Amino acid sequence: MKYIIDYVMRFRAIYVLFFCLGLSFKGEWVFSINDSLYFEPSLSSFFGSKEWGLASKEKKRSLVDDFIIREAAFLMSKKTGLVFNPSFYQKAHKKKRELLINYYYQTEISKMALDSVRFENGKKHLKEERFVYHILLGHSESSLRVPVERTKEEALNLSQKIIDTLDFKFFKDAVVQFSDDGSAKRNFGELGWISWGATVPSFEGPVYDASPQSFVGPIETSFGYHIAYIDSVRPSFYSSFSDQEFYDALLLRSTSKDVSFLKTLSQRHDSLIFSSRPLVFNDSLIFSSFTKNSSLFNKNDIVSFLKTLPDGVVCVFGDQSFGFDWFSEKISSIPPSSRPTIKDSSSFIPVFKTVLLQEEAYNRGVSRGLNRRDGFLKVFNSYKKDLLYSLYFKNLVNDVSAPDSSSVYSYYLKNMDTKYKKPKSLYLKEVRCFSRATADSLLGLYIDGEPFDSLVYNYSFMFNKKEGGFVGPVERSYLEGSLYYYFDKNLKEGDVGPIVENFDNSFSFYKVVSVYPEEVFPFNKVYNRISSLLYKEKQELVKNKKVLSFYKDLNIVKNDSIY
Numbered sequence: 001m002k003y004i005i006d007y008v009m010r011f012r013a014i015y016v017l018f019f020c021l022g023l024s025f026k027g028e029w030v031f032s033i034n035d036s037l038y039f040e041p042s043l044s045s046f047f048g049s050k051e052w053g054l055a056s057k058e059k060k061r062s063l064v065d066d067f068i069i070r071e072a073a074f075l076m077s078k079k080t081g082l083v084f085n086p087s088f089y090q091k092a093h094k095k096k097r098e099l100l101i102n103y104y105y106q107t108e109i110s111k112m113a114l115d116s117v118r119f120e121n122g123k124k125h126l127k128e129e130r131f132v133y134h135i136l137l138g139h140s141e142s143s144l145r146v147p148v149e150r151t152k153e154e155a156l157n158l159s160q161k162i163i164d165t166l167d168f169k170f171f172k173d174a175v176v177q178f179s180d181d182g183s184a185k186r187n188f189g190e191l192g193w194i195s196w197g198a199t200v201p202s203f204e205g206p207v208y209d210a211s212p213q214s215f216v217g218p219i220e221t222s223f224g225y226h227i228a229y230i231d232s233v234r235p236s237f238y239s240s241f242s243d244q245e246f247y248d249a250l251l252l253r254s255t256s257k258d259v260s261f262l263k264t265l266s267q268r269h270d271s272l273i274f275s276s277r278p279l280v281f282n283d284s285l286i287f288s289s290f291t292k293n294s295s296l297f298n299k300n301d302i303v304s305f306l307k308t309l310p311d312g313v314v315c316v317f318g319d320q321s322f323g324f325d326w327f328s329e330k331i332s333s334i335p336p337s338s339r340p341t342i343k344d345s346s347s348f349i350p351v352f353k354t355v356l357l358q359e360e361a362y363n364r365g366v367s368r369g370l371n372r373r374d375g376f377l378k379v380f381n382s383y384k385k386d387l388l389y390s391l392y393f394k395n396l397v398n399d400v401s402a403p404d405s406s407s408v409y410s411y412y413l414k415n416m417d418t419k420y421k422k423p424k425s426l427y428l429k430e431v432r433c434f435s436r437a438t439a440d441s442l443l444g445l446y447i448d449g450e451p452f453d454s455l456v457y458n459y460s461f462m463f464n465k466k467e468g469g470f471v472g473p474v475e476r477s478y479l480e481g482s483l484y485y486y487f488d489k490n491l492k493e494g495d496v497g498p499i500v501e502n503f504d505n506s507f508s509f510y511k512v513v514s515v516y517p518e519e520v521f522p523f524n525k526v527y528n529r530i531s532s533l534l535y536k537e538k539q540e541l542v543k544n545k546k547v548l549s550f551y552k553d554l555n556i557v558k559n560d561s562i563y
Contacts, residue, residue, distance in 0.1 A: 031558045041237045053192050057563045070389045072550040077388040095383050101358050103376045104365040110251040112265045119254040125196040125208045126250055127239040131231040133189040138180035138224035148180055159218035159225040195236050197253030245374040270357055277318035285312050290345035302342050303332045317356055330355045397539035408530045412523050420521045425473035427514035431455050432462040432506055439499045439507040452511045
């Protein structure tokens with residue numbers, strides 16, 4: 001059931017896609033489009049609270065610009081009718097099915113894995129988040145990358161002593177002095193805004209039970225003992241959710257984070273589906289179909305093969321029967337690179353069962369109205385916005401004409417000496433030695449008449465028959481320019497240069513076998529490369545021009561004062 005299990009493993013990440021526009025938080029607006037105001041939580045939700053929270057002012061300005069462009073492209077797509085494009089409709093419909101299967105499993109497995117105590121705590125805490133600082137005191141049993149020698153008892157005693165005397169005015173000093181968190185000296189213990197369900201329960205429980213501007217601890221986790229300071233509290237973006245959407249989010253946040261446990265629950269869920277509705281395969285039809293048509297079987301094009309198979313009932317699931325045509329249709333909707341592998345008749349049945357489970361999950365999702373829930377629609381609408389953004393600019397740049405040959409040639413002449421000139425290179429033969437003294441001795445032998453090839457064969461520790469001691473051709477930048485003498489002195493074929501120290505503390509000297517002077521690449525050899533470059537530049541200009549027009553056409557105003 002790999003396809004479905006993958007969905008279950010990814011179901012936690014789905015909320016990252018929430019496009020929570022119109023949140024009711026108070027605060028300054030970031031930008032407006034057609035007089036509609038957009039607030040910071042919209043950005044934090046879209047990019048992720050961690051990325052947004054850690055971003056510098058310059059980075060935030062860049063993220064805001066990106067957000068505006070995507071939102072504007074979506075609005076213009078609606079205005080120009082791109083939402084009626086068949087390609088968009090087909091892709092959106094296919095994605096909606098995938099998301100609904102995912103959403104169904106997300107809710108069902110979350111119910112099976114529900115921790116009722118955490119669920120009740122989440123009702124109280126999910127609608128707020130807390131700004132937290134901490135000091136971490138590790139010990140010999142804790143899960144830290146850098147081992148700590150103190151015992152667990154010593155760590156506990158030290159944490160109790162610190163918290164008994166700690167004043168927040170001196171908190172940063174205490175962090176630098178005591179904390180075993182690897183980032184302590186960089187962030188001075190600042191964890192930032194923490195939402196409920198984002199950390200391990202043993203840490204978040206005491207943190208969320210404490211009052212603002214208070215210390216709490218020692219808190220034990222697998223990393224050691226923590227002393228936490230709760231600086232302030234604010235509403236989380238969940239505070240604006242509808243009741244149903246909040247319930248779904250709370251369910252997700254209250255679920256076990258044990259991936260192997262979730263896999264087991266997923267398998268149990270699938271077994272319950274098949275036990276509730278009898279499943280019978282027509283083994284003889286499947287076997288004979290694969291055997292009689294084995295000459296046509298192509299595991300890389302399973303859809304075409306399935307279309308050659310005879311009509312007939314492949315399986316009965318409950319009160320429904322299914323054939324090869326139905327299976328072929330479902331498989332063909334999956335991109336070729338993602339289709340499950342079918343090697344023979346025996347591997348066909350597990351894949352068919354997986355497709356049946358997907359169909360069942362989709363039908364149950366529709367019958368239970370999951371496709372109408374706010375949480376699902378936010379995820380789906382986020383995908384549609386991304387898809388329309390891509391299609392909008394793809395259609396825009398597709399109208400750009402390719403550059404003519406004269407402009408390509410003009411660019412070539414202008415950049416010939418800087419971009420399209422092949423530098424001088426040397427083809428060398430190397431004698432490499434473990435010490436400078438040995439290299440000096442061997443170079444002396446060469447000067448006294450010993451053939452260079454003999455030195456390579458008898459003394460170079462890098463010599464092997466396959467390479468024969470040859471190196472290159474190499475350019476001046478080879479070995480970070482350490483062979484500069486060989487290039488600056490314009491050594492000719494047959495010349496031997498001075499000894500060079502290598503990065504591994506060995507020493508080499510080389511004989512020049514061949515010299516390849518610098519040369520300009522012929523125009524016909526680089527024509528396609530230049531044409532492609534100019535074409536992309538034209539597309540980018542068109543795109544940038546359109547982005548600038550967004551600000552006028554959609555009356556976009558940015559509140560630059562806040563960043």
